[in-house]
Amino acid sequence: MDITFEHVTHVYGRKTPFEKLALDDVTIRIPSGSFTSIIGHTGSGKSTLVQHINGLLKPSEGKITVGNFVIHAHEKKKDFKELRKQVGFVFQYPEHQLFEETIIKDVCFGPMNFGISDAESTKRAEESLQLVGLPASFWHRSPFELSGGQMRRVAIAGVLAVRPQVIILDEPTAGLDPKGREEILSLFDDLHARLKLTIIMVTHNMSDAANYSDQVIVMDGGKLLLAGSPKHVFLQEDLLRKVGLDIPETMLFLNKVLDKAGSKDKIPAFTVDEAADAVIRILNGVKDHV
Amino acid sequence: MFNLVIGQYVPLDSYVHHLDPRSKLIGVFLFVVIVFLANNWLTNILMILFCFAGILLSKMQLSYIYRGLRSILLIVLLTFVLNLFLASGGTTLFSWGWFHVTTGGLTQSVFIAVRIMVIIVVTTLLTLTTSPIEITDGMESLLNPLKKIKMPVHEFALMMSISLRFIPTLLEETEKIIKAQAARGSDFTTGSLRGRIKAIVPLLVPLFVGAFKRAEDLAMAMEARGYHGDDGRTKLHQLKWSWRDSLLISALVLLALLLIFARN
Amino acid sequence: MEKIIEVSDLSYRYSEEQPYVLKNINFTVNKGEWLSIVGHNGSGKSTLAKCLNGLILPQRGTVNVGGFMTSDEEKIWEIRRLVGMVFQNPDNQFVGATVQDDVAFGMENHGLSREIMAERLSEALRLVRMDQFAKSEPHRLSGGQKQRVAIAGIVALQPLIIIMDESTSMLDPEGRKEIIQTVRALNRDRHLTVISITHDLEEAIHSDRLLVMNDGELIREGKPHDLFKSTALLRKIGLDLPFAIKMRNVLRAKGVPLSDTALFQEELVDELWTLHSSM
Ligand SMILES: Nc1ncnc2c1ncn2[C@@H]1O[C@H](COP(=O)(O)OP(=O)(O)OP(=O)(O)O)[C@@H](O)[C@H]1O
Ligand SMILES: Nc1ncnc2c1ncn2[C@@H]1O[C@H](COP(=O)(O)OP(=O)(O)OP(=O)(O)O)[C@@H](O)[C@H]1O
Ligand SMILES: [Mg+2]
Ligand SMILES: [Mg+2]
Numbered sequence A: 001m002d003i004t005f006e007h008v009t010h011v012y013g014r015k016t017p018f019e020k021l022a023l024d025d026v027t028i029r030i031p032s033g034s035f036t037s038i039i040g041h042t043g044s045g046k047s048t049l050v051q052h053i054n055g056l057l058k059p060s061e062g063k064i065t066v067g068n069f070v071i072h073a074h075e076k077k078k079d080f081k082e083l084r085k086q087v088g089f090v091f092q093y094p095e096h097q098l099f100e101e102t103i104i105k106d107v108c109f110g111p112m113n114f115g116i117s118d119a120e121s122t123k124r125a126e127e128s129l130q131l132v133g134l135p136a137s138f139w140h141r142s143p144f145e146l147s148g149g150q151m152r153r154v155a156i157a158g159v160l161a162v163r164p165q166v167i168i169l170d171e172p173t174a175g176l177d178p179k180g181r182e183e184i185l186s187l188f189d190d191l192h193a194r195l196k197l198t199i200i201m202v203t204h205n206m207s208d209a210a211n212y213s214d215q216v217i218v219m220d221g222g223k224l225l226l227a228g229s230p231k232h233v234f235l236q237e238d239l240l241r242k243v244g245l246d247i248p249e250t251m252l253f254l255n256k257v258l259d260k261a262g263s264k265d266k267i268p269a270f271t272v273d274e275a276a277d278a279v280i281r282i283l284n285g286v287k288d289h290v
Numbered sequence B: 001m002f003n004l005v006i007g008q009y010v011p012l013d014s015y016v017h018h019l020d021p022r023s024k025l026i027g028v029f030l031f032v033v034i035v036f037l038a039n040n041w042l043t044n045i046l047m048i049l050f051c052f053a054g055i056l057l058s059k060m061q062l063s064y065i066y067r068g069l070r071s072i073l074l075i076v077l078l079t080f081v082l083n084l085f086l087a088s089g090g091t092t093l094f095s096w097g098w099f100h101v102t103t104g105g106l107t108q109s110v111f112i113a114v115r116i117m118v119i120i121v122v123t124t125l126l127t128l129t130t131s132p133i134e135i136t137d138g139m140e141s142l143l144n145p146l147k148k149i150k151m152p153v154h155e156f157a158l159m160m161s162i163s164l165r166f167i168p169t170l171l172e173e174t175e176k177i178i179k180a181q182a183a184r185g186s187d188f189t190t191g192s193l194r195g196r197i198k199a200i201v202p203l204l205v206p207l208f209v210g211a212f213k214r215a216e217d218l219a220m221a222m223e224a225r226g227y228h229g230d231d232g233r234t235k236l237h238q239l240k241w242s243w244r245d246s247l248l249i250s251a252l253v254l255l256a257l258l259l260i261f262a263r264n
Numbered sequence C: 001m002e003k004i005i006e007v008s009d010l011s012y013r014y015s016e017e018q019p020y021v022l023k024n025i026n027f028t029v030n031k032g033e034w035l036s037i038v039g040h041n042g043s044g045k046s047t048l049a050k051c052l053n054g055l056i057l058p059q060r061g062t063v064n065v066g067g068f069m070t071s072d073e074e075k076i077w078e079i080r081r082l083v084g085m086v087f088q089n090p091d092n093q094f095v096g097a098t099v100q101d102d103v104a105f106g107m108e109n110h111g112l113s114r115e116i117m118a119e120r121l122s123e124a125l126r127l128v129r130m131d132q133f134a135k136s137e138p139h140r141l142s143g144g145q146k147q148r149v150a151i152a153g154i155v156a157l158q159p160l161i162i163i164m165d166e167s168t169s170m171l172d173p174e175g176r177k178e179i180i181q182t183v184r185a186l187n188r189d190r191h192l193t194v195i196s197i198t199h200d201l202e203e204a205i206h207s208d209r210l211l212v213m214n215d216g217e218l219i220r221e222g223k224p225h226d227l228f229k230s231t232a233l234l235r236k237i238g239l240d241l242p243f244a245i246k247m248r249n250v251l252r253a254k255g256v257p258l259s260d261t262a263l264f265q266e267e268l269v270d271e272l273w274t275l276h277s278s279m
Helices: A046-050 A081-086 A103-113 A118-131 A148-160 A178-195 A206-212 A230-234 A237-242 A249-260 A272-289 B021-035 B041-058 B062-086 B103-129 B132-142 B144-149 B153-183 B193-224 B243-262 C045-052 C073-082 C099-109 C114-127 C143-155 C173-189 C232-236 C243-253 C265-277
Strands: A003-012 A020-030 A035-040 A061-066 A069-072 A087-090 A166-170 A198-202 A215-220 A223-228 B092-096 B099-102 C003-012 C022-030 C034-038 C060-065 C083-086 C161-165 C193-197 C209-214 C217-222
Touching: A003 A046, A020 A046, A020 A061, A020 A223, A035 A046, A035 A206, A046 A166, A046 A198, A069 A081, A081 A087, A087 A148, A087 B153, A103 A118, A103 A148, A118 A148, A148 A178, A166 A178, A178 A198, A178 A206, A198 A206, A206 A230, A206 A249, A215 A230, A223 A230, A230 A237, A249 A272, A249 C243, A249 C265, A272 C243, A272 C265, B021 B041, B021 B103, B021 B132, B021 B243, B041 B103, B041 B243, B062 B099, B062 B103, B099 B103, B132 B144, B132 B153, B144 B153, B153 B193, B193 C083, C003 C045, C022 C045, C022 C193, C022 C217, C034 C045, C045 C060, C045 C161, C045 C193, C073 C083, C083 C143, C099 C114, C099 C143, C114 C143, C114 C173, C143 C173, C161 C173, C173 C193, C243 C265
Parallel strands: A035 A198, A035 A215, A087 A166, A166 A198, C034 C193, C034 C209, C083 C161, C161 C193
Antiparallel strands: A003 A020, A003 A061, A061 A069, A215 A223, B092 B099, C003 C022, C003 C060, C209 C217
C-alpha cells in the first residue's frame, strides 16, 4: 500500500477568526513496507499530516492515495471504514482511550467494529496481547488497574488486533521511562521487519528517527522542508537548526570529536556502535597525519 | 466552537467594559424587572432607546449583538405569531376561519416581542463586555451576605471559574477521543439510534476517567499551592465601584420612574 | 553546609492492606543545591516528593523542612509556601482563568496584600519571560509556557525549595530546554534549592547530587561522578545510562583503554584526546 500526497493543503477553522493554514501544498510519497519518521518543530503540522492518511481529517485542497483508496478535496461524504481497517493509528497517550471492563474486551473493540466475528476477534486480541508482551494473567483484569506503560501496551494491542497494513504512531513514547520507550520502539521495529508493515512515526526524538527509519520527512510551518534517508536529512545540520531541530546525539558527540581534530566533516553515524567506530577512525586518522 | 460555549467576551475599551461587574449584574437584573412596566408605545420605545444607548456606549458592533439574537429569533417569531392569534381587543384587521387578527392583538404581540428582544440584547451585552471571571467575581461579591448563613458562596464561585477554565480543555480532549475511537472503527454518526447510543460509551468512559484524573491532579496542585478555603484569602482582582456604576444604577432608576409615569 | 531538609527513618504506605511504598528513607538536602532523584516507574519518587511538602504525612519517621516538621499542623501552610512543586501535566495544575490569575492563586491563598501581589506578579512573570502573556488564557499557551507559568506562581511566593516532579516529561525538546534553563537561573541567581525528579539522565548528571530509588528504597546517594563509576547496579535496576557512559563502555569493549571517570561528553572527548596524544 503506497501512500501519496499530491499538493495537499489543510486549513483549520476556515472562515472564522481562528483560521489556520496547517498544511501548505504538501507532496510526498511513502512506499509500501517502509518505516518513515516525521519530524518538525511544535505546530509544524505533523499530526495534521498523518491524520489525513486514515481520513480523520479531509484535505482542503489536493489528493491523497492510500493503496487503491483515493481521497480528494471537495468530494462528498465518504465511508472511511475500509480505509481505517487497513490503517491503524496509535495516538499520543493512547491509554486515554481505554474504556472496557476487561483488557481483552478493550482489545476486541477494534476488530468487532470492523465486522470480524467474536471468536476471531478474541483470537486476534490474544495474539496481539502476546505480541506486546502482556502476560495472560492480566487479560481479564480491568485496564484501569495497570501501570502507565502496561496501559499503553494494551492500547497498542487494540490497534494491532485489527491487523492493519499501515500503522501510524503519533509520538508513541511520550511520557514513558527510558526502559518503556525502548520496549515500545523495538516492538514496532520488529513488526516492521517481520510482518513488513508500513510504519509512519511522528517523533521529537532525532535519534529514534535516525535509528529506525528508511525515510525521514521534515516539516516546517505546514510545508514539507526535506525528505530522504536519515543520512541525507541529518547531514543538513544547519538547515535543521534553522527550523528548530537538532541532530542525533551520536552525531553531536562526533561533532565534538571532529572539532577537536580540527575537522569540519560531518559523519552520519546513528548507533553508539557506529559512532564508536567512527571515533576510533578519527583518532587513527589524526595520528596518521602527524 | 469554543466561542459559542465560553460566552462571547469581546475585550474592548469602552464605558460599559469598565463598569464594575456588580453594577452590570444588578443593572441587568433591574432592567429585566423594569421591562415589565412597559405597556404602551411610548414606554416600549423608551426601552429600545435605552438598549441602543447601551450598545453605543459599549462600542460593540451591531453584528455581534445580532449573532446573540439570531439563535432565539425563531422563538421570538413564534411567540409573536401565537400572540397575534390569541390576544384580542380593538378592531378586527383580518380573519381567516376562526382566527382573528385584531389591532389589540397586533400591538400586544409587538410589545411582547420587543420585551423578549430587549432582555436578550441586554444580557448579550453583559456577556459581550464582561469576562466570565469578572462575572464570577461579581456574583461572589454580591452573594457575600449569604456566607453569614453558611452558604458556600466562595466554593461555588471557585467551582464556576474552574469549570469555565476547563471547558476548552475538555472540548479538545473530546475531539481527541472521538478521533481515536473513530480510528478504531467506531462510528458516531450513522446507524440506528441504539447503535449510536452504544457508540457513545467508548467516548464517555474515557472522558469521565480523564476528568476524574484531572480533578484529582488539580486538587493536589491547589493544596500544594496553599489553598485551604476562604479564610485568610486575599484577592488579586478588587472590584471597584466608581461614579460610572452609580451613574448606571441612577439611569436605571430614572428609567423606571419614567416608565411608571408614562405607562397607562 | 546548611541543611534545609532532613528526612529520617521515613516509611509510608497508602493503606493498611498495601505494602510500604517508601521504606526507611534517610537523607538530607543542602541549601542551594540541585538534587536529582532517579528511579524506575513506581519506585516511589512522587510519593517521596509529596512527603517533602506535607501533602502526605508518613506513618513512620519525620520530615523537617527549614526547621518546621511537616507533622506540625500549625506550620503546614508555611511549609507549603517554602516548598513549591511543579507537577507533570501542564494542564492539570493551571488553576486560574488567565496567566496572571494563575500566578496570583498561591499568593491569594497565603493572604498577601494586593500591592505586594501586583509587584511580585510582574516580577515573577518577567523572570520566566511570560510578561507578554499576562492576560492569556491557558488553552492559547504551549505546554512549556504553562509550566513556566507554574514556576512563576511558585517564585512569587518567595520559596526556598522548588520540587519538579517530571515537569518536563510531557514537553517537546524546546519546551524542555526552556524549563531547565529557567530553573537553572533560579538555582544560580536566587540560590533556590532544586529537587528534580527525572528520567532524563543527561539532565540528572548536571546536578550537584543524585538519589537513586528502587522499589521504595533509597539505594544510592552521591555526586554524579561517583555514582556512575560503577554502572552494573544501575543497569540491574533498569536505569538508562548517560550517553557518554554508553559511549565509554562501547569504546572500552573495542579496546580503547579509557578510565571510568568521564561523565560528560566533553570530558570523554578530552580523555580520548590525551590518551591518543600519549600513545
Ligand atoms: N483542531 C484544530 N483547530 C485549529 N487549529 C489547529 C487544530 N489542530 C492543530 N491546529 C493548529 O495547526 C497547526 C499544526 O498543528 P499540528 O498539531 O499538526 O502540529 P504538530 O506538528 O503535530 O505539533 P506538535 O509537535 O506540538 O504535536 C498548529 O499551529 C496548531 O495550532
Ligand atoms: N494514590 C495511590 N494509592 C495507592 N497506591 C499508590 C498511589 N499512588 C502511588 N501508589 C503506588 O505507590 C508506588 C509508588 O508510586 P509513585 O507514584 O511514588 O512512583 P514514581 O517513582 O513516582 O513512579 P513514576 O516514575 O511512574 O512517576 C507505586 O507502586 C504505586 O502503584
Ligand atoms: Mg502533534
Ligand atoms: Mg511519579
